[in-house]
Amino acid sequence: MDFGLDQADKIASVVGAVIAVIALVFTIRGARGQHSAGSPTGSGANAAIWIAGGLAVIVLCSVASWGLINATSKLAGGDSGDSPSGGPVTSTGTRSGAPASPTKPPAAAVLWKQEMRLDSTPRDFDYEPPALGNTSTDRESDGYLNGSVYNRFWGEALVLWPGQADPSRNDCAERLQTHGVKEVNIDARSRICLKTNQGRIVFIKVLRRDGDSGYIAQVTLWSSS
Structure with a gap:
């Protein structure tokens, strides 16, 4: 059973009060007995001795009560130097036994971000800036424009981004994994991953x-991981 500081204080106070009352009663009765048994002078001296002894008992009871409070508070963790939740506080202000709070992963580094023209010439986005390809012999280019349709060439997938705010790399990657297609219809407000x-x-x-044959777009390139 665990005792806190409040419980120790109450127990010590009750014990001290009971012992003090007993000591006081014992002292008074002793003083009366001495008064009835001897001379007035002797009985007065004896009564003073009894009263002094009773006061000494009361002082000892108070000291014992304080000792009980102090010992119990140490057992309860009051003087252990620990934080209220049980772990010692480190120099950084965190408790050594507390789990670390999750940290947000750093944003992916942008490799290249500029404007470019989208048209029927295939583009290889694995270069900065994206390299021009060839429709007949190129096996590396990733996409090209055909009228108002943007097509995957040798890239893995593409998809329209539905949000108003620009996506992060992870946003695009997740959207591509779940909604990736081979081609999308675009206009002057389209967003493509x-x-x-x-x-x-x-x-x-x-x-x-x-x-009549192209669009101006801002292109952002991120790494593969």
Whole structure:
């Protein structure tokens, strides 16, 4: 059974009070007995001795009560230097026994972010800036524009991003994993996530139409991991 400081204080107070009352009663009775048994002078001296002894007992009871409170408070952890929740506080302000709070993973580093033109020429997004490919012989380019349809070329997948805010690398990667397709219809407000054939994640933010055969877009490249 665990005793806290409040319980120890109450127990010590009750014990001390009971012993003090007993000592006082014993002292008074002793003083009366001495008064009835001897001369007035002798009985007065004896009564003083009895009273002094009773006071000494009361003082000893008080000291014992304080000792009980102090010992119990140490057992309860009051003087152990621990924090209220049970673990010693370290120099950084955290308890050594407490689990560390989860930390947010750092944002993925952007390899390249600039404007470029989307058109029928395939683009290899595994380069910074994305390299121009060739539709007949290129086996590395990832996507190209065909009218108002953006097509996967040799890239793994692409998908329209539905949110208003720009996605992070992880946002695009998760969307590609669950909704990736081969082609998407685009306009001057479209947002596209693309995964290259080498695993890079790409975000293509279409800004405006550029003539009859292309769009101007802002392209963000992240690494493959």
